[in-house]
Every structure is written in C-alpha cells, then in structure tokens.
Amino acid sequence: MKIAVIGAGIVGISSANWLKKYGQDVTLYDMNDPGSQASYGNAGTYAKYANIPTNSSSYFYLFPYLLLNKNSPLFISLKRLNETFPWIIKYLSNCRNEKVNHTVQHLTTLLSHMDDGYEDLFNEANVENYISRESIMYGWSTKLFFNAAKRDFSKREETGVKITTLSRDDISDLEPNINNIFYKGALFEGSYFAKNPIKVSEALMKLFIKKGGKFKKEKVISIKKTETNQINIKTSSGESLHDRVVITSGVWSNDLLKHIGDKVPLEAERGYHLVNPELKNIVKRPISWQERGTYFTPMSDGLRTGGIVEFGALNETKNERVLNFLNRALKEVFPSADLPQKTWVGFRPSVPDSLPVIGQSPKNPYIYYNFGHQHIGWSLGGISGKLVAQQICANNTDLDLSPYSVKRFKL
Ligand SMILES: Cc1cc2nc3c(=O)[nH]c(=O)nc-3n(C[C@H](O)[C@H](O)[C@H](O)COP(=O)(O)OP(=O)(O)OC[C@H]3O[C@@H](n4cnc5c(N)ncnc54)[C@H](O)[C@@H]3O)c2cc1C
Known part of the structure; x- marks a missing residue:
C-alpha cells in the first residue's frame, strides 16, 4: 500500500x-x-512509570496553589483565556476519580509496552550512544506536595511500577553536585532517558x-x-x-x-527549556523538582532545565516570566549556574483526558x-x-x- x-x-x-x-x-x-x-525540546525521559495524568485528583486539591503561587509552574495567558477556558474546564472535569482511574488504566497499558515499541527500532538505528540507562529521579521540597504524591505512589505501585523512596541523604549520595533542597525523593525503576533527543x-x-x-x-x-x-x-x-x-x-x-x-479538543500545553553548557555532566540522571514542574536533564550539550505548563498561543514568542521562573529554579538547585545560553519553547499536544x-x-x-x-x-x-x-x-x-x-x- x-x-x-x-x-x-x-x-x-x-x-x-x-x-x-x-x-x-x-x-x-x-x-x-x-x-x-x-x-526536540523535551526532557528526554522514557517514563514508563508516568501513568498518572497531570489532572489526577491528588493535584486537583493543589489547583488553587498552582493558580496563585508565584512559584507555581502553571502559566495561563489571560489574553487567550476565552479560547483556552472551555478546554481547561474539560481538563478539570477529568479530575474525578472514575475518570482518573480510566486514564491510569489505559496509560498503564500503553506504557507497559513502551519498550516493545522502541527496542527493535533502537537496535536497528543504533541509538544506544544517545541514551543513558540511569533511572529518573523526582524530588519534593515540601511535605505538602510529597504527601499529595504519596497517594499516587500506591496507585503506581498497584500497576507494577517499582519506586524507591529517597531520603535527603540518599539524594546527596546519588547526586552530590546539587544543592540538596529536597525533603524527599523517588527513583523509578525501568525508566531511562535520551541524552540527545534530536x-x-x-x-x-x-x-x-x-x-x-x-x-x-x-x-x-x-x-x-x-x-x-x-x-x-x-x-x-x-x-x-x-x-x-x-x-x-x-x-x-x-x-x-x-x-x-x-x-478533537486539542490544546497546546507550552513547555520551555534552557541550556547551560558549563553544567554538562553535573548530574547523572534527569531530576524533576515536582513543586516547580521542572526537569534538570544532563544532555550531551549541557544541562537542560525544562518543563512547566503554559496555556498560550501557538507561536514561538517566549514569555519572559516563564524564562525567569526556570532560571530561578535552576539557580536554587545549581547556584553556580551561568546565564543559560539557549532557550526554547514548544507545544505538547494535549487532550483533556490525557x-x-x-x-x-x-x-x-x-x-x-x-x-x-x-x-x-x-x-x-x-x-x-x-x-x-x-x-x-x-x-x-x-x-x-x-x-x-x-x-x-x-x-
Ligand atoms: C518541555 C517539554 C518536556 C517534555 N518532556 C517529556 C519527557 O521527558 N518524556 C516524554 O515522554 N515526553 C515529554 N514531552 C512530551 C513530548 O515531547 C511530546 O508528547 C512529543 O514530542 C509529541 O510528539 P509528536 O510527534 O506528536 O509531535 P511533534 O514532535 O510536535 O511533531 C509533529 C510534527 O508534525 C508536523 N506537522 C504539523 N502539521 C503538519 C502539516 N500540515 N503538514 C506537514 N507536517 C505537519 C510538525 O512540523 C511537527 O514536526 C515533553 C514536552 C515538552 C514541551
């Protein structure tokens, strides 16, 4: 054909x-x-464990915080609110337990086959040089968010995801070069990442x-x-x-x-990244600071600080507020960081039921x-x-x- x-x-x-x-x-x-x-611009994680949608019920209770706090990784363009509002309402209506359970079930099914989709292609295309098999780490700087996430841990574990909870000391042992602001952390077995997605x-x-x-x-x-x-x-x-x-x-x-x-109710969840070449290899694995919705990934060309969600236009104009937000997060975890050399914005294709x-x-x-x-x-x-x-x-x-x-x- x-x-x-x-x-x-x-x-x-x-x-x-x-x-x-x-x-x-x-x-x-x-x-x-x-x-x-x-x-091109993602955090590079092959996240077999990522079966909990961003609109899970645990996070629903944190929504007021996410909307109002200056350290929240959620940005909404007021100019486009009339266009994004109906999508956001549909997205929030998917926070109900039965909807979340449906999404978790069917994301789990897909994610548990993640390697079946790539193994042959990766072997044939010889991409191993661009991949690291180190597991992905999450870090929480507050008890409030860690406790909210713990509710999702059991859901993840029920679906076969293996999680190792980390203390502050464990985090320092694994990643001695970070400013350890984390109260708790977690490692996800079976996850890995691309050091160079392109x-x-x-x-x-x-x-x-x-x-x-x-x-x-x-x-x-x-x-x-x-x-x-x-x-x-x-x-x-x-x-x-x-x-x-x-x-x-x-x-x-x-x-x-x-x-x-x-x-399809399809919306752009804009995401950003910054690149710091001088911080190349400063960490071994992607570390996600959960409260800030930010990943620090050790890419081939330097440390990539990326993530956040911005509901905004489908164009490449960058919001300075977001860049400053990411830069602040970067400086808190890597105080010696220079001004990032490159910045990027891109569009996650998202539907309300994830x-x-x-x-x-x-x-x-x-x-x-x-x-x-x-x-x-x-x-x-x-x-x-x-x-x-x-x-x-x-x-x-x-x-x-x-x-x-x-x-x-x-x-
Ligand atoms: C900051 C950020 C971090 C992320 N981190 C991760 C992560 O760690 N792990 C993970 O699993 N996912 C991550 N994601 C999500 C992931 O990057 C996306 O879900 C994924 O790249 C979407 O792939 P795609 O092929 O559907 O879309 P795209 O990569 O956007 O490709 C769509 C292509 O279609 C082309 N196109 C569109 N219309 C037409 C047309 N009419 N004619 C011809 N071509 C057309 C476009 O030019 C584009 O190249 C992240 C995303 C962002 C933004």
Whole structure:
C-alpha cells in the first residue's frame, strides 16, 4: 500500500518506521525538519512509570496553589483565556476519580509496552550512544506536595511500577553536585532517558530512509477522499494519491482533521527549556523538582532545565516570566549556574483526558490518527507507532485500541 504519514515528530517517525517493517510504500511529510518540534525540546525521559495524568485528583486539591503561587509552574495567558477556558474546564472535569482511574488504566497499558515499541527500532538505528540507562529521579521540597504524591505512589505501585523512596541523604549520595533542597525523593525503576533527543530522531529517520522510506519537506494543506477510495493529499508543492493516511501532526492535527469531519479538543500545553553548557555532566540522571514542574536533564550539550505548563498561543514568542521562573529554579538547585545560553519553547499536544488519540477515523476508514500524547509522547511514540501500523497492516493489534479512539469525543 502507498501510505502517507503527516508529521515527522517522534510519533510520525516511529509510525513510518513500523509501517516500513510491514513492507509498505511510505512517504513521511513535514514542513519542518524531522524531530524539530515538541520532540526536540523535551526532557528526554522514557517514563514508563508516568501513568498518572497531570489532572489526577491528588493535584486537583493543589489547583488553587498552582493558580496563585508565584512559584507555581502553571502559566495561563489571560489574553487567550476565552479560547483556552472551555478546554481547561474539560481538563478539570477529568479530575474525578472514575475518570482518573480510566486514564491510569489505559496509560498503564500503553506504557507497559513502551519498550516493545522502541527496542527493535533502537537496535536497528543504533541509538544506544544517545541514551543513558540511569533511572529518573523526582524530588519534593515540601511535605505538602510529597504527601499529595504519596497517594499516587500506591496507585503506581498497584500497576507494577517499582519506586524507591529517597531520603535527603540518599539524594546527596546519588547526586552530590546539587544543592540538596529536597525533603524527599523517588527513583523509578525501568525508566531511562535520551541524552540527545534530536540525534535519536535523526537516527530513526536514517533507518526509515535506508529501508526505502521517502521524506518530503512539505506542508500538507488538505486531504480529500477520491471516488476510487484513495486519499488525495495536497501539499505546498503539489498533489498525490495514497491508499492510507496517518495523521501524526502533534498539536496541529485539528488543521487536518477538519478536512475529514473529525474534531478533537486539542490544546497546546507550552513547555520551555534552557541550556547551560558549563553544567554538562553535573548530574547523572534527569531530576524533576515536582513543586516547580521542572526537569534538570544532563544532555550531551549541557544541562537542560525544562518543563512547566503554559496555556498560550501557538507561536514561538517566549514569555519572559516563564524564562525567569526556570532560571530561578535552576539557580536554587545549581547556584553556580551561568546565564543559560539557549532557550526554547514548544507545544505538547494535549487532550483533556490525557489519553492519546490512536486508530482509525470513523469518518473515513482509510485515515488513521496518532497524536495527542501530551506530556509523555517521547515515551509513547514507539508503541503507538507500532499499534497504528498493526491496525493498518495486520488487522489485529497487540492492544485493544478502543480506549484511544477519536470516537470518545462528541463533535
Ligand atoms: C518541555 C517539554 C518536556 C517534555 N518532556 C517529556 C519527557 O521527558 N518524556 C516524554 O515522554 N515526553 C515529554 N514531552 C512530551 C513530548 O515531547 C511530546 O508528547 C512529543 O514530542 C509529541 O510528539 P509528536 O510527534 O506528536 O509531535 P511533534 O514532535 O510536535 O511533531 C509533529 C510534527 O508534525 C508536523 N506537522 C504539523 N502539521 C503538519 C502539516 N500540515 N503538514 C506537514 N507536517 C505537519 C510538525 O512540523 C511537527 O514536526 C515533553 C514536552 C515538552 C514541551
């Protein structure tokens, strides 16, 4: 089959590679360089344990703090509040226990297959040099937040996640170079991280091309069904026909869904990072300061301080307040830090129930979706790529895809 995959972030690159494994004729489209958007600037964690949504009931009680405290990692653009408000209400309505339990169950299913989605691809693409197998650490600087998180620990442990709780001394033993402001910490067994996310994406792209895949640096403008049940794709440079289309366009996916008649409540959760080359190798693993929603990841080019959530516009204008916030967090944990040399902003593709959208469109059986991976798309790209390839090529999938179907949203 001739298959178009639209969007070359980690989700699209993985989907395209899995489709090649099934022997398909695959063209991957992106108007930007592969892996250059959300998949570029993340904290790099392969977070098998991350099955608790950010809107879990434990955090619901902290919402007033998150809205009002000057050290809160939540930023809301008042100028865009009328646009984001309906999404935020839907997001908060998913804090109810039964909804959270549903999300936890289906994120756990996906995350427990995280390695199945990547192992073969990583071996074939030879990416081990860009990956570290050190476990990810969380740190809490206050009892209040640690106690809230403890409620989630038991939920995580029930789903098979192995957590080692750390005392202040344990943290100093593991990471002697940080200013140990943490009251407690945790290590998550089976987690690991990319030291250089763009190199991982580039290596996977190389694998795809080596296997005969094609990449076109073009923007897809419209998608139309033909009378012969093919799909016509119009791009910035022309038109072409495909038997199947997979939409992996991250936060921009609704621009294409509107041509199909589907719609998803998709919002950009903006995230940022700063880079300090002089702090290269200062820590061994990503450390997440939970109260500040901030990760410190030892990347190949220096320490990457990143995270936070900002509901704001889909453009690359950076909010100085956020940059200052991250810089303050950086200085508290690494007092010797210089002014960061690089800053970045990107867009997490998020839906209110924190589950990705994976599978066939009910409006057109030749079109498939794979987007909306919110805070954990770097972890889930491989498995969701594998699942969508199975649905298209094998008519049978390792996991039931109905919980991730676009059908759960009412138009
Ligand atoms: C600060 C931050 C930290 C994060 N940390 C982690 C982490 O530690 N672990 C984790 O698992 N996840 C993390 N994430 C989330 C993760 O990065 C995202 O979920 C993931 O990268 C989404 O991948 P994607 O392929 O769906 O989207 P993207 O990488 O954004 O790719 C979508 C692609 O589609 C292309 N596109 C869009 N429209 C069109 C069109 N019409 N035609 C052609 N191309 C199109 C875009 O150019 C883009 O390249 C983090 C995110 C942020 C912002």
